[in-house]
Amino acid sequence: MMQPRTAIFDLDGTLVDSARDLMGTLNFILAREGLPALPVERAQSLLGAGARALLERGFAECGQTVEPARMDVLYRDFLDYYGEHLADETVAFDGVEEALQTLKSRGWLLGICTNKVTEHSVRLIEALKLTPYFSAICGRDAFAWFKPDPRHLTLSIEAAGGDPTHAVMVGDSKTDIDTALRAGLPSVCVDFGYTDIPATQLGATHVISHFDQLISAIDAITGLTAQPALSK
Structure with missing residues (x-):
């Protein structure tokens, strides 16, 4: 056979x-941290390696380096928020x-x-x-x-x-x-x-x-x- x-x-x-929902979640986290939103057009270079990498790249775009322990918290918050908005757009x-x-x-x-x-x-x-x-x-x-x-x-x-x-x-x-x-x-x-x-x-x-x-x-x-x- x-x-x-x-x-x-x-x-x-x-x-x-899924760029709009993923970037929307990233921007929610950035705004909470007092950082500017990134345009959805940046998705092409920011997405592709998972949520944690998206966060790391997003903060780097804003000139910020995040300690691993803090990134762990941000990553969990990202997943929680995204889980409520994963099919919005x-x-x-x-x-x-x-x-x-x-x-x-x-x-x-x-x-x-x-x-x-x-x-x-x-x-x-x-x-x-x-x-x-x-x-x-x-x-x-x-x-x-x-x-x-x-x-x-x-x-x-x-x-x-x-x-x-x-x-x-x-x-x-x-x-x-x-x-x-x-x-x-x-x-x-x-x-x-x-x-x-x-x-x-x-x-x-x-x-x-x-x-x-x-x-x-x-x-x-x-x-x-x-x-x-x-x-x-």
Whole structure:
């Protein structure tokens, strides 16, 4: 029996445009600390490595260095506030659901590997009504390792019921593509996500500009042509 193929997706900047809610939470913390708000346009260079990194980068943008113990407190406060606002303005990128439907109809296993905490990831996917597509949602706290450690990716594949030798990573940042490279997996990079390094320079197997290009990119990676949908 042929091993099912698996597609593992990053979340923020790949499946969903969450910049306004994440930057809104960062600005809530900055304002509380007496610092100016940062424009949402800064998301491209600030997001992509998880909430703690976002906080550290945000304070650095304001010329502030925060001691680790204080950052621990700010990080917990960030998670608490964000948990109440994670789906205020966040939306799935155009074409996401159609691409997920196509992959599922072909028998692919789908999962999420993100540096967002698992609870928030699950709740966000539920709010966007995308839960039925995914066999596993694995945040930075799901295992002892998180991206760019390749074990976060390979364990996410296994959690989805897949085999890392038959898998593809889809992401938007250096963190995602480095993780795939370290795991020895092919990758697709979207060029509309959160990175200040051009997607074409990250080393992905393929780069796409819209989710309507994902299936052809994955077909090229797997050496497959379009397949008929599975009968129900």
